[in-house]
Each structure stands twice: as structure tokens, then as C-alpha cells.
Amino acid sequence: MTNLIIDPSMQINSTYILIDNKKALELAVINFQASQVISVDTESSSFYTYFPKVCLIQITSSNKNYIIDPLAKMDISLLGPVFQNEKILKIFHSAIDDIKALKRDFGFQFKNIADTMYSSKLLALEHNSLNHLVFHYHNLKLSKTEQKSNWEKRPLEKEQLKYAALDTAYLESIWTKMESELNELGLFEEASSEFEKFTEEIYKPRDSNAEIPWHKFPNIQKFSPEERRTIHDLLQFREEKAKRANKATFRIMNNDSLIKLVKEKPSAEEILKQFGKKDSEDIIKLLNEPSGPPFEKVETPKIDKDITPLEEGKLRGFHKWRDKVMKKRNMDHTMLLSNKQFLQILRNNCETIEDIQKLNLISEWKLKNYAPSLLKLIKNEPYEDLLENLMPIPKRK
Numbered sequence: 001m002t003n004l005i006i007d008p009s010m011q012i013n014s015t016y017i018l019i020d021n022k023k024a025l026e027l028a029v030i031n032f033q034a035s036q037v038i039s040v041d042t043e044s045s046s047f048y049t050y051f052p053k054v055c056l057i058q059i060t061s062s063n064k065n066y067i068i069d070p071l072a073k074m075d076i077s078l079l080g081p082v083f084q085n086e087k088i089l090k091i092f093h094s095a096i097d098d099i100k101a102l103k104r105d106f107g108f109q110f111k112n113i114a115d116t117m118y119s120s121k122l123l124a125l126e127h128n129s130l131n132h133l134v135f136h137y138h139n140l141k142l143s144k145t146e147q148k149s150n151w152e153k154r155p156l157e158k159e160q161l162k163y164a165a166l167d168t169a170y171l172e173s174i175w176t177k178m179e180s181e182l183n184e185l186g187l188f189e190e191a192s193s194e195f196e197k198f199t200e201e202i203y204k205p206r207d208s209n210a211e212i213p214w215h216k217f218p219n220i221q222k223f224s225p226e227e228r229r230t231i232h233d234l235l236q237f238r239e240e241k242a243k244r245a246n247k248a249t250f251r252i253m254n255n256d257s258l259i260k261l262v263k264e265k266p267s268a269e270e271i272l273k274q275f276g277k278k279d280s281e282d283i284i285k286l287l288n289e290p291s292g293p294p295f296e297k298v299e300t301p302k303i304d305k306d307i308t309p310l311e312e313g314k315l316r317g318f319h320k321w322r323d324k325v326m327k328k329r330n331m332d333h334t335m336l337l338s339n340k341q342f343l344q345i346l347r348n349n350c351e352t353i354e355d356i357q358k359l360n361l362i363s364e365w366k367l368k369n370y371a372p373s374l375l376k377l378i379k380n381e382p383y384e385d386l387l388e389n390l391m392p393i394p395k396r397k
Contacts, residue, residue: 016065016165020072025079028059028066032082035061039091039171040083042098043151043164048251050242054105055151060168067164071154076106086111091171093117093130095198104203113195116171119178121335122187124393134170137177142166186391193365200360212236215298218255225294227262232295233286234258241279261287303339311346314378318342321377324384325370330393337362337370346378 019025032038039060046052057068057079070076082088083102092098095115102108120128125136134140146163182188214220214232223231234253242249257274260266261283272280303315322336341361350356353371362370369390376383 014065014162014166014169016067016161018067018069018161020069020074022074025068025074025076028061028068029078029082031064031066032059032061032079032088033085035088037061037089037091037172038082039168039175040098041093041164041167041171042101043149043167044101045150045152046248047148048150048152048248050246050248052101053152054101056156056164057102058164058168060165060171065165065169067161069156070105071152079106080108083108083110088112089114091116091175093133093167093171095195096201099198099201100203103201110199113199114175114179114191115195115198116174116178118194118198118335119175119182119191121331122191122393123178123181123185124330124396126396130167130170133174137174138170140170185394187393190365190369190391193363197363211301212239213301214295215300220298223262225296226290228295228298229290229292230262230287231258233291234261234283236291237282237286304343307343311343314346315339315342317377318374321373321383324387325390328387328390328392330395337366337374342374345374350375350378 017024017028019028039058041058042054043056043058044052045055054070057070057076059066059068068076068079083090090110090113092113092115094117095113099110099113102110116130116133117128120133125132131142131144134142143163146160149160149163151160151164179188182191212232212235214228214235217231217235220228220231235258238249238253238258241247242252245252253275261271265287266274268280268284271283274280275283304311307315318337318339322333325331325336326333344359344361345356348355348359350359353367353375356362356371356374357367373383373386376386
């Protein structure tokens with residue numbers, strides 16, 4: 001059973017309506033179109049598959065929790081006008097992830113959203129997970145038992161559906177309180193501008209030509225140069241196998257199994273028993289025939305392999321700018337511009353705010369508040385005075 005501590009002052013409907021046919025979806029859409037606010041979430045297959053797909057769409061509207069099954073034979077495009085309706089506020093938790101997934105699988109477009117994840121960062125909450133927000137605002141603890149469920153399997157179990165329904169059941173009440181706090185602190189304009197930018201997010205598939213990030217393997221510095229090469233080769237094998245089989249990489253070979261191959265050097269018979277005939281042959285071969293020389297050093301790859309020395313210098317200056325803004329505003333770097341965004345501004349020879357605006361990289365709020373100092377940074381001019389008016393985020397007691 002879903003483990004709920006019920007706050008008697010805030011009774012949330014935790015029952016659900018499963019939508020798995022055209023007629024039921026049509027009736028649900030009528031309800032959505034009549035609402036001023038809906039809460040939205042998705043469940044995907046990413047814990048089980050290499051190529052993720054949306055397996056459930058949860059929508060709470062007028063205190064009713066709808067669980068829509070996109071794997072059922074019905075026209076999911078009926079939801080399109082709802083998501084694009086500017087008069088309906090769509091509340092998400094981690095909007096970017098859900099919006100990217102819904103665009104990728106169904107081509108949906110979005111207008112008028114709010115994001116409780118981003119808001120929690122802007123409000124300097126200690127933790128940003130949905131579970132934490134439910135506890136923070138309602139003093140309730142939600143179960144995590146179905147967090148890693150296989151959402152692709154059918155039929156879904158009742159406990160899975162109950163868990164999924166609760167992912168949207170609290171979002172409207174949480175957002176109502178967050179919206180008030182953002183307004184009180186003078187942060188609502190910033191939040192709204194970011195939300196609008198989130199609606200433009202698009203899904204970008206994994207780069208199949210990208211190098212395997214072996215340098216990020218846990219405790220990689222503790223392995224010998226020869227072992228690092230073997231780890232690289234096993235990671236490459238795992239990635240390619242996962243892609244072909246459409247399985248999550250850890251389901252092909254988890255890190256513990258990989259380390260055991262590297263450190264304990266099991267016999268061919270042991271490898272055969274664990275991985276099967278075909279895979280064991282490939283694994284034994286790469287264990288005995290490294291793809292290249294040992295990795296003597298562990299170096300983090302450059303942000304961009306084509307980066308020039310001049311750009312590297314500017315990037316170091318950007319990192320100092322970012323540190324100053326983080327200190328001034330009491331925020332983490334994920335809420336500022338990324339290295340990639342800065343390099344795009346740099347490489348497009350932006351000289352004015354209008355030049356940066358044309359790139360459509362950042363929100364209007366960031367354009368107004370960060371672009372002037374960035375332009376001075378690029379020109380090697382003093383910019384610190386332009387940071388003085390940035391609003392600090394109050395620290396939580």
C-alpha cells in the first residue's frame with residue numbers, strides 16, 4: 001500500500017481514473033479544457049530501456065487524478081490543444097524532462113506552465129525532490145516503493161497506478177504556496193520568464209559518436225592505467241550492447257560486475273555462466289586484447305574539442321563571473337548560463353543584448369539581468385558594478 005501520513009487539514013484525492021480508450025480520453029479532455037489549472041507528470045521506461053519512451057501521462061484536474069495510457073490504442077493527440085491552451089496553467093515538477101519527453105514521443109507543444117522543481121531552487125529549499133516538497137508543504141511522506149517500476153509492462157499493478165496518481169495530486173496545492181512565496185520575495189518575474197523558456201525545450205537524442213565517459217566511472221583514479229583501459233573497453237561494449245538490445249546499460253552489466261571482471265579476472269567458465277555464450281566470447285576477447293594503450297592519466301575531456309586558447313581564456317573569465325553571481329545571489333550554477341551557452345554567445349561575436357536575444361538561448365529575465373555584464377566580460381571591461389543590483393535569494397533558516 002502507498003504509505004501516506006494524512007494531514008487532516010489538507011485532504012488530497014489519491015484515487016485515480018485510468019484512461020485507456022478513446023471515449024474515456026475524450027471525456028477527460030472536456031474536463032481539462034474546462035479547468036484553469038492542471039498538473040502534469042509522466043512515467044517513462046528509462047530505467048529499463050536504452051531508448052526511453054513515455055509509458056504514462058498523469059494529469060490532475062479539478063481534484064481528479066487521471067492516468068492516461070499512451071500505449072493503449074487511442075489518439076493521444078487529443079491532449080495537444082490542452083497543452084497549448086494559454087488559459088490553462090500546466091504545473092510540472094521538473095518541467096524540462098517531461099516537456100522534452102512529450103515533445104519527443106507525441107510532438108506536443110506547451111504554453112503557460114509552472115515548475116515546482118525550479119521554484120524550489122529559486123526559493124532556496126534544502127531539497128528539491130517532489131517527495132521533499134510534499135513533506136515540506138503538507139507534512140506528508142510518500143512511498144518510494146514504485147519509483148523504479150517497469151512502467152512499460154501491461155497490465156500495470158494497482159500499486160503502480162496509486163503511486164503515479166500521487167505524483168500530480170499535490171502539485172497544484174504546492175504551487176499555490178510557492179507562487180505566493182515567489183511574489184513576496186520579488187522572484188515571480190524571474191520564475192515566470194524561466195517557465196516560458198522551458199516550453200521551448202526540445203529532446204536531443206544521445207550522440208552515438210560521443211566518446212564513452214570512462215573518466216566518470218566511480219573511483220576511476222584508484223585503478224591502474226591498464227585497468228582504466230579495460231574499464232573503457234567494457235563500458236564501450238556495454239553501451240553498444242545496450243543500444244542494440246534497447247536495454248538500460250546497467251541491465252547489460254552493472255558497475256559491480258564490471259569491476260569484478262577488471263579486478264578478479266574470473267575464468268572463462270565463470271564469465272560464460274554469468275553473461276552467456278555470445279557475450280562471454282566478446283568480453284573475454286576485449287579482456288585479453290585491449291583496444292589501445294593504458295590510460296596513464298585521468299583527464300576530463302575539454303568542453304568542446306574545437307575550443308581555441310582564446311576561447312579557453314574567455315571561458316575561465318566566465319567561470320569567475322559565474323562564481324560572483326552565485327555568491328551574490330546565493331544560488332548554484334545550474335540556475336545560471338551553461339558553458340555551452342556562453343561559448344555560443346562568444347562564437348557568434350555578440351556585441352549587443354539584441355545579438356544575444358537573436359540566439360534564443362536564455363530567458364528574457366536572464367537576458368535583461370545577465371547579458372549586460374557578460375558583454376562587458378567578453379570585451380575585457382569591468383562589470384562588477386552591474387552585479388550589484390541582482391536580487392539575492394534569501395537563505396532558509
